Amino acid sequence: MLCKILKIMKIYFSFLVIVLSVLISSCGGGHSRGNGMAQTDADSMSLSPRYAKGYSVKVLDNGVRLIDVADPQDDKEKMPVSYHFALVKKGTQTQVPAGYTMVEVPIERTLVMTMLQLSNFTALDALDVVRGITGTKNLFNQDIRQRVKDGRMVKIGMEGNFDTELILAAHPEVIFISPFKRGGYDAIKETGITLIPHLGYKELTPLGQAEWIRFVGMFIGKEHEADSIFAGIESRYNSLCQRVDSLISLKSQDSNTKPTVFSGEMHGGNWYAVGGKNSLAQIFRDAGAQYVFDNDDTGGVNIEFEQMYAAAANADYWRILNSYEGDFSYEALKASEPRNELFKAFKEKRVIYCNMKQTPYYEKSPVMPDVLLSDLVAIFHPELMSADYEPTFYRMLK
Numbered sequence: 001m002l003c004k005i006l007k008i009m010k011i012y013f014s015f016l017v018i019v020l021s022v023l024i025s026s027c028g029g030g031h032s033r034g035n036g037m038a039q040t041d042a043d044s045m046s047l048s049p050r051y052a053k054g055y056s057v058k059v060l061d062n063g064v065r066l067i068d069v070a071d072p073q074d075d076k077e078k079m080p081v082s083y084h085f086a087l088v089k090k091g092t093q094t095q096v097p098a099g100y101t102m103v104e105v106p107i108e109r110t111l112v113m114t115m116l117q118l119s120n121f122t123a124l125d126a127l128d129v130v131r132g133i134t135g136t137k138n139l140f141n142q143d144i145r146q147r148v149k150d151g152r153m154v155k156i157g158m159e160g161n162f163d164t165e166l167i168l169a170a171h172p173e174v175i176f177i178s179p180f181k182r183g184g185y186d187a188i189k190e191t192g193i194t195l196i197p198h199l200g201y202k203e204l205t206p207l208g209q210a211e212w213i214r215f216v217g218m219f220i221g222k223e224h225e226a227d228s229i230f231a232g233i234e235s236r237y238n239s240l241c242q243r244v245d246s247l248i249s250l251k252s253q254d255s256n257t258k259p260t261v262f263s264g265e266m267h268g269g270n271w272y273a274v275g276g277k278n279s280l281a282q283i284f285r286d287a288g289a290q291y292v293f294d295n296d297d298t299g300g301v302n303i304e305f306e307q308m309y310a311a312a313a314n315a316d317y318w319r320i321l322n323s324y325e326g327d328f329s330y331e332a333l334k335a336s337e338p339r340n341e342l343f344k345a346f347k348e349k350r351v352i353y354c355n356m357k358q359t360p361y362y363e364k365s366p367v368m369p370d371v372l373l374s375d376l377v378a379i380f381h382p383e384l385m386s387a388d389y390e391p392t393f394y395r396m397l398k
Helices: 001-028 043-045 114-124 141-149 163-171 208-209 214-221 223-250 281-284 303-311 328-334 338-342 361-367 371-382
Strands: 055-061 065-069 082-091 101-105 130-133 176-177 195-198 260-263 271-276 298-302 317-322 351-355
Touching: 001 303, 043 055, 055 214, 065 214, 082 195, 082 271, 101 195, 114 130, 114 214, 114 361, 208 214, 208 223, 208 281, 208 361, 208 371, 214 223, 223 281, 223 338, 223 371, 260 303, 281 371, 303 338, 328 338, 361 371
Parallel strands: 082 101, 176 195, 260 317, 317 351
Antiparallel strands: 055 065, 065 082, 271 298
């Protein structure tokens, strides 16, 4: 009898061992760890972007982060190839999958090509990592100006006309680039320095653009800081969007409460008009306004005055961003193009204005879409903002 009992217990114990083995192997995402190349789903989910479409992240169980970069607008003609990077902790000996360029992180020296890229490093308090920029035009940050002055940062020239000697002298580990712009990267490629496309400016939503701060954070070892900064941006932006939606829902029972808005000016005989799927159009919608072009265009096109007038003659608001010398005014707007006075927004003095010579628009706004949104909501739906609200970028032209 005792032997029979012991035999049953032995079978039961063997069964428990098998069950526990299955449970243990299922932990960590249920992937084989034999060669260290399996993907850990939990880490990948925590690092993957929620709004940005231009990059994705996968984390292997050996800690390597695989980052794939492609055009957020899926334009195969302008960007026929995608980029693949494997981020490996410095000093670590490990394998990376075929087709991926290894980048040892955190990087300590880099160059940036645009204000949007620079804004990420500024927000992350990581200017020490930036050893070169393209220029200082319309740059307000005195810290950066001082770094250029004393040589801690160098001016490497503009896109299409880079100074290769200065680039090499800065000893960058990687260079962040904007492959859709004027380019001139062939000379840089010959240096052998890894080029990292930063496509934030191609994103079609304000939060998508701002989320590239998390992309930069992974390269410089500040992913936690980047996550925290972006979480705040996301929370404030979405909270205000919800308030706008609630107000629109309440008012729409009586009438159409969404004001209409258009953007831009005449330059060289043409008007540059962004499409209805552009991030600017999206922030207008999020602020509770209706953009005059309701189409699927993502970029912008040059159109004649008559085309813009046909679309925006009766629009309620007119948004203008320029670098006017001195104080911009309705008189100056009329002087630049006499027909401007024909627009309803001109007649009713409803021009929304930002002067880039007086405001660090491109220097700060990429990581402050919540503030941009607040400025627009204060104009379109002032009842949602406090009476003493002070705009940062956009204000009504006087």
